[in-house]
Amino acid sequence: MILSLLFFFITLLFAQTGSTGIPPNESKTIDTYVPGDIRLVDSFGNKFQLKDLKGKPIIISPIYTRCKAACPLITKNLLKVIPKVGEPGKDFWVLTLTFDPKDTLEDIRRYREKYNIDGRGWKVVKAKTTEDLFKLLDAIDFRFMTAGEEFIHPNLIVVLSPELQIKDYLYGVNYSYLELANALRIARGELALPEKFRSYLFIVGMVGVAGTSVYLLYLINRILQKRKKAA
Numbered sequence: 001m002i003l004s005l006l007f008f009f010i011t012l013l014f015a016q017t018g019s020t021g022i023p024p025n026e027s028k029t030i031d032t033y034v035p036g037d038i039r040l041v042d043s044f045g046n047k048f049q050l051k052d053l054k055g056k057p058i059i060i061s062p063i064y065t066r067c068k069a070a071c072p073l074i075t076k077n078l079l080k081v082i083p084k085v086g087e088p089g090k091d092f093w094v095l096t097l098t099f100d101p102k103d104t105l106e107d108i109r110r111y112r113e114k115y116n117i118d119g120r121g122w123k124v125v126k127a128k129t130t131e132d133l134f135k136l137l138d139a140i141d142f143r144f145m146t147a148g149e150e151f152i153h154p155n156l157i158v159v160l161s162p163e164l165q166i167k168d169y170l171y172g173v174n175y176s177y178l179e180l181a182n183a184l185r186i187a188r189g190e191l192a193l194p195e196k197f198r199s200y201l202f203i204v205g206m207v208g209v210a211g212t213s214v215y216l217l218y219l220i221n222r223i224l225q226k227r228k229k230a231a
Helices: 002-013 070-085 105-114 130-140 177-187 195-230
Strands: 039-042 047-049 058-063 093-098 122-127 145-147 150-152 156-160 166-171
Touching: 058 070, 058 130, 070 093, 070 177, 093 105, 105 122, 122 130, 156 177, 166 177
Parallel strands: 058 093, 093 122
Antiparallel strands: 039 047, 039 122, 058 156, 145 150, 156 166
Protein backbone atom coordinates (compact mmCIF):
# COMPACT_ATOMS: atom_id res chain seq x y z
CA MET A 1 0.00 0.00 0.00
CA ILE A 2 2.83 2.37 0.88
CA LEU A 3 4.44 1.79 -2.52
CA SER A 4 1.11 2.51 -4.23
CA LEU A 5 0.71 5.77 -2.33
CA LEU A 6 4.30 6.74 -3.11
CA PHE A 7 3.74 6.09 -6.81
CA PHE A 8 0.54 8.15 -6.66
CA PHE A 9 2.32 11.13 -5.08
CA ILE A 10 5.26 10.99 -7.46
CA THR A 11 2.87 10.85 -10.41
CA LEU A 12 1.05 13.94 -9.15
CA LEU A 13 4.29 15.67 -8.31
CA PHE A 14 5.66 15.47 -11.83
CA ALA A 15 2.38 15.93 -13.67
CA GLN A 16 2.46 18.69 -16.29
CA THR A 17 -1.12 19.86 -15.75
CA GLY A 18 -2.98 21.26 -12.77
CA SER A 19 -1.53 22.62 -9.53
CA THR A 20 1.56 20.69 -8.45
CA GLY A 21 4.77 21.18 -6.54
CA ILE A 22 6.87 21.62 -9.66
CA PRO A 23 9.44 24.45 -9.41
CA PRO A 24 8.84 27.56 -11.54
CA ASN A 25 9.66 27.62 -15.24
CA GLU A 26 12.40 30.23 -15.11
CA SER A 27 12.59 30.50 -18.89
CA LYS A 28 9.13 32.11 -18.74
CA THR A 29 9.40 34.11 -15.52
CA ILE A 30 12.91 35.56 -15.24
CA ASP A 31 12.89 39.28 -16.17
CA THR A 32 9.09 39.44 -16.23
CA TYR A 33 7.29 41.88 -13.92
CA VAL A 34 5.04 41.11 -10.99
CA PRO A 35 1.91 43.30 -11.06
CA GLY A 36 2.28 46.23 -8.71
CA ASP A 37 -1.43 46.45 -7.91
CA ILE A 38 -1.46 43.18 -5.95
CA ARG A 39 -2.95 43.98 -2.56
CA LEU A 40 -1.42 42.55 0.62
CA VAL A 41 -2.14 42.71 4.35
CA ASP A 42 0.64 42.47 6.93
CA SER A 43 0.47 40.88 10.38
CA PHE A 44 -0.45 44.22 11.95
CA GLY A 45 -3.47 44.54 9.65
CA ASN A 46 -1.86 47.22 7.47
CA LYS A 47 -2.99 47.08 3.83
CA PHE A 48 -0.65 47.98 0.99
CA GLN A 49 0.10 47.24 -2.64
CA LEU A 50 3.23 45.54 -3.89
CA LYS A 51 4.19 48.68 -5.82
CA ASP A 52 4.46 50.52 -2.50
CA LEU A 53 7.71 48.58 -1.93
CA LYS A 54 9.35 49.74 -5.16
CA GLY A 55 12.83 51.20 -4.85
CA LYS A 56 14.48 48.24 -3.10
CA PRO A 57 14.90 44.56 -4.01
CA ILE A 58 12.20 42.29 -2.57
CA ILE A 59 12.74 38.78 -1.23
CA ILE A 60 9.51 36.75 -1.29
CA SER A 61 9.33 33.57 0.78
CA PRO A 62 6.11 31.58 0.08
CA ILE A 63 5.02 29.52 3.12
CA TYR A 64 1.86 28.45 4.90
CA THR A 65 1.56 28.91 8.63
CA ARG A 66 0.46 25.35 9.54
CA CYS A 67 3.44 23.76 7.81
CA LYS A 68 5.48 21.43 10.01
CA ALA A 69 8.10 20.45 7.45
CA ALA A 70 9.89 22.75 5.01
CA CYS A 71 8.39 26.17 5.77
CA PRO A 72 9.77 26.47 9.33
CA LEU A 73 13.19 25.40 8.05
CA ILE A 74 13.10 28.08 5.35
CA THR A 75 12.14 30.79 7.83
CA LYS A 76 14.74 29.72 10.41
CA ASN A 77 17.47 29.71 7.76
CA LEU A 78 16.47 33.15 6.52
CA LEU A 79 16.63 34.44 10.09
CA LYS A 80 20.28 33.38 10.13
CA VAL A 81 21.34 34.54 6.67
CA ILE A 82 19.33 37.75 6.17
CA PRO A 83 21.35 39.80 8.72
CA LYS A 84 24.53 38.84 6.84
CA VAL A 85 23.38 40.42 3.57
CA GLY A 86 21.83 43.63 4.82
CA GLU A 87 19.07 45.24 6.84
CA PRO A 88 15.42 44.58 5.87
CA GLY A 89 13.60 47.82 5.17
CA LYS A 90 16.84 49.66 4.49
CA ASP A 91 18.63 47.53 1.90
CA PHE A 92 15.74 45.35 0.72
CA TRP A 93 12.31 44.13 1.73
CA VAL A 94 11.47 40.61 2.89
CA LEU A 95 7.93 39.23 2.50
CA THR A 96 7.06 35.95 4.17
CA LEU A 97 3.90 35.27 2.17
CA THR A 98 1.31 32.66 3.06
CA PHE A 99 -0.07 30.91 -0.01
CA ASP A 100 -2.82 29.21 2.00
CA PRO A 101 -6.10 31.03 1.27
CA LYS A 102 -7.40 29.84 4.67
CA ASP A 103 -4.67 31.56 6.68
CA THR A 104 -6.09 34.46 8.68
CA LEU A 105 -4.67 37.69 10.04
CA GLU A 106 -4.35 35.96 13.41
CA ASP A 107 -2.43 33.09 11.80
CA ILE A 108 0.18 35.37 10.23
CA ARG A 109 0.42 37.40 13.44
CA ARG A 110 1.21 34.24 15.40
CA TYR A 111 3.75 33.19 12.76
CA ARG A 112 5.52 36.56 13.00
CA GLU A 113 5.64 36.35 16.79
CA LYS A 114 6.77 32.72 16.82
CA TYR A 115 9.84 33.55 14.72
CA ASN A 116 10.39 37.02 16.20
CA ILE A 117 10.16 38.78 12.83
CA ASP A 118 10.00 42.57 13.12
CA GLY A 119 7.03 42.93 10.76
CA ARG A 120 8.33 46.16 9.26
CA GLY A 121 11.33 45.67 7.00
CA TRP A 122 10.51 41.98 7.07
CA LYS A 123 6.76 41.55 6.80
CA VAL A 124 4.65 38.44 7.26
CA VAL A 125 1.77 38.92 4.84
CA LYS A 126 -1.32 37.43 3.25
CA ALA A 127 -3.03 38.50 0.07
CA LYS A 128 -6.07 40.70 0.61
CA THR A 129 -8.22 38.47 -1.61
CA THR A 130 -7.93 35.06 -3.26
CA GLU A 131 -7.72 36.89 -6.58
CA ASP A 132 -4.70 38.88 -5.37
CA LEU A 133 -3.10 35.70 -4.05
CA PHE A 134 -3.27 33.74 -7.27
CA LYS A 135 -2.36 36.79 -9.31
CA LEU A 136 0.92 36.88 -7.38
CA LEU A 137 1.47 33.11 -7.39
CA ASP A 138 0.83 32.96 -11.14
CA ALA A 139 3.29 35.81 -11.73
CA ILE A 140 6.11 33.95 -9.96
CA ASP A 141 4.87 30.56 -11.30
CA PHE A 142 4.48 29.10 -7.82
CA ARG A 143 2.28 25.99 -8.01
CA PHE A 144 1.18 23.73 -5.19
CA MET A 145 -1.23 20.89 -4.56
CA THR A 146 -3.17 19.75 -1.52
CA ALA A 147 -2.38 16.52 0.31
CA GLY A 148 -5.03 16.11 2.98
CA GLU A 149 -4.58 19.03 5.35
CA GLU A 150 -1.10 19.78 4.05
CA PHE A 151 0.41 21.11 0.82
CA ILE A 152 3.04 19.84 -1.58
CA HIS A 153 4.92 22.87 -2.85
CA PRO A 154 8.31 24.00 -4.16
CA ASN A 155 10.76 25.07 -1.49
CA LEU A 156 12.15 28.40 -2.65
CA ILE A 157 12.47 32.13 -2.32
CA VAL A 158 12.04 34.65 -5.14
CA VAL A 159 14.09 37.81 -5.52
CA LEU A 160 12.59 40.82 -7.31
CA SER A 161 14.34 43.92 -8.58
CA PRO A 162 13.44 47.35 -7.15
CA GLU A 163 11.04 47.64 -10.12
CA LEU A 164 9.26 44.33 -9.30
CA GLN A 165 11.05 42.36 -12.01
CA ILE A 166 11.72 38.68 -11.24
CA LYS A 167 15.50 38.31 -11.21
CA ASP A 168 16.35 35.09 -9.38
CA TYR A 169 15.08 32.02 -7.51
CA LEU A 170 16.88 30.19 -4.72
CA TYR A 171 15.79 26.58 -4.10
CA GLY A 172 15.73 24.29 -1.09
CA VAL A 173 15.38 25.18 2.60
CA ASN A 174 18.91 26.46 3.24
CA TYR A 175 20.42 29.49 1.52
CA SER A 176 24.04 30.49 1.94
CA TYR A 177 25.24 34.04 2.41
CA LEU A 178 26.97 33.95 -0.96
CA GLU A 179 23.99 32.77 -3.02
CA LEU A 180 21.59 35.23 -1.36
CA ALA A 181 24.07 38.11 -1.69
CA ASN A 182 24.55 37.15 -5.33
CA ALA A 183 20.79 37.08 -5.91
CA LEU A 184 20.46 40.58 -4.47
CA ARG A 185 23.28 41.81 -6.69
CA ILE A 186 21.45 40.36 -9.68
CA ALA A 187 18.29 42.15 -8.54
CA ARG A 188 20.19 45.43 -8.44
CA GLY A 189 21.64 44.79 -11.89
CA GLU A 190 25.17 44.39 -10.56
CA LEU A 191 25.90 40.78 -11.53
CA ALA A 192 24.56 38.04 -13.80
CA LEU A 193 24.54 34.43 -12.60
CA PRO A 194 26.23 32.13 -15.15
CA GLU A 195 23.49 30.28 -16.96
CA LYS A 196 25.19 26.90 -16.60
CA PHE A 197 24.47 26.87 -12.86
CA ARG A 198 20.71 27.22 -13.23
CA SER A 199 20.20 23.56 -14.13
CA TYR A 200 21.82 22.57 -10.84
CA LEU A 201 19.54 24.92 -8.90
CA PHE A 202 16.50 23.34 -10.58
CA ILE A 203 17.67 19.88 -9.49
CA VAL A 204 18.07 21.10 -5.91
CA GLY A 205 14.52 22.43 -6.05
CA MET A 206 13.14 19.11 -7.30
CA VAL A 207 14.96 17.24 -4.53
CA GLY A 208 13.38 19.57 -1.98
CA VAL A 209 9.89 18.96 -3.38
CA ALA A 210 10.45 15.19 -3.38
CA GLY A 211 11.61 15.33 0.24
CA THR A 212 8.47 17.21 1.28
CA SER A 213 6.31 14.65 -0.54
CA VAL A 214 7.98 11.70 1.21
CA TYR A 215 7.49 13.40 4.59
CA LEU A 216 3.79 13.98 3.88
CA LEU A 217 3.46 10.36 2.77
CA TYR A 218 5.00 9.27 6.07
CA LEU A 219 2.50 11.39 8.04
CA ILE A 220 -0.46 10.05 6.06
CA ASN A 221 0.72 6.47 6.58
CA ARG A 222 0.99 7.05 10.35
CA ILE A 223 -2.55 8.44 10.44
CA LEU A 224 -3.87 5.43 8.52
CA GLN A 225 -2.08 3.02 10.85
CA LYS A 226 -3.54 4.77 13.93
CA ARG A 227 -7.03 4.57 12.47
CA LYS A 228 -6.61 0.85 11.81
CA LYS A 229 -5.52 0.25 15.40
CA ALA A 230 -8.41 2.32 16.72
CA ALA A 231 -10.85 0.30 14.62
